[in-house]
Amino acid sequence: MDREGHCQETLALIGGYDPLTLSRIVEEKVTKPSLEGQLRRYYRFRPTRFYGGIFTADAVGCNLRCIFCWSFRHVVNMELGRFYSPKEVAKILIDGARRRGFSKVRVSGAEPTIGRGHLIELIEELEGSGLLFILETNAILLSDKNYARDLARDHIHVRVSLKGTTPEQFSKLTGAKEEGFFLQLEGLRNLLESGASVHVSAVISFSKEEEVSQLLERLRELDPTLVRDFEPELVVLYPSVRERLRKARITPEIAVMPDGSLVSGKI
Numbered sequence: 001m002d003r004e005g006h007c008q009e010t011l012a013l014i015g016g017y018d019p020l021t022l023s024r025i026v027e028e029k030v031t032k033p034s035l036e037g038q039l040r041r042y043y044r045f046r047p048t049r050f051y052g053g054i055f056t057a058d059a060v061g062c063n064l065r066c067i068f069c070w071s072f073r074h075v076v077n078m079e080l081g082r083f084y085s086p087k088e089v090a091k092i093l094i095d096g097a098r099r100r101g102f103s104k105v106r107v108s109g110a111e112p113t114i115g116r117g118h119l120i121e122l123i124e125e126l127e128g129s130g131l132l133f134i135l136e137t138n139a140i141l142l143s144d145k146n147y148a149r150d151l152a153r154d155h156i157h158v159r160v161s162l163k164g165t166t167p168e169q170f171s172k173l174t175g176a177k178e179e180g181f182f183l184q185l186e187g188l189r190n191l192l193e194s195g196a197s198v199h200v201s202a203v204i205s206f207s208k209e210e211e212v213s214q215l216l217e218r219l220r221e222l223d224p225t226l227v228r229d230f231e232p233e234l235v236v237l238y239p240s241v242r243e244r245l246r247k248a249r250i251t252p253e254i255a256v257m258p259d260g261s262l263v264s265g266k267i
């Protein structure tokens with residue numbers, strides 16, 4: 001990573017950053033134009049058990065800095081992995097899913113909407129493969145209506161993952177300005193308006209019951225089906241996540257240990 005890039009990123013992160021500004025800085029580092037379309041950095045491709053079996057491409061770089069992120073190393077070290085074209089990624093995903101008899105593929109490990117040209121081309125390459133592409137996103141960049149509209153396709157399902165249940169909590173957990181919470185909801189609204197297939201998950205590990213209820217009320221106002229299909233998300237206390245939480249003196253109400261056991265009120 002170059003010196004100037006480091007400076008820009010550090011400045012953007014000081015004092016409650018704007019995720020849209022950070023998106024632009026990160027995009028410059030993890031994407032690159034080429035004759036084969038916009039390239040994006042990925043660090044691995046793997047089968048996973050989620051969604052009943054899904055072949056997964058793990059990308060590098062994100063427009064948030066969630067303190068509980070399991071993939072934090074690949075969020076901040078943007079020189080990891082290598083650049084891939086949309087065609088290359090599509091081929092790896094299709095071959096990997098077919099070999100294992102999976103019907104779904106996804107991009108994980110980072111924010112897949114960074115690098116719009118790359119993502120849209122990847123989605124187009126997957127069209128007609130018979131595979132469902134699950135787009136897991138924080139939806140910040142989908143606050144752009146046109147981008148959200150581009151995702152309303154038969155072979156895409158969007159999982160919007162909200163980082164906390166209130167604007168204050170979003171800011172505390174991500175270090176971003178509270179406005180970022182509303183950008184997420186704006187992205188969600190745009191997806192609904194565009195007719196995209198979508199459901200919402202939210203990190204509830206740091207929330208009291210009334211804060212979860214408040215969020216569900218916001219979701220109900222957008223569309224009652226979001227409440228029906230709501231997916232509560234608990235933070236997994238991997239050693240690195242635990243250490244970051246401990247240093248920040250943030251204690252989850254409830255979380256999951258790497259062995260799957262539940263813990264509450266301590267880290």
Ligand code: SF4
Nearest residue numbers: 062064065066069110
């Ligand atoms: S939005 Fe997701 S990938 Fe980005 S920092 Fe948060 S948890 Fe990690």
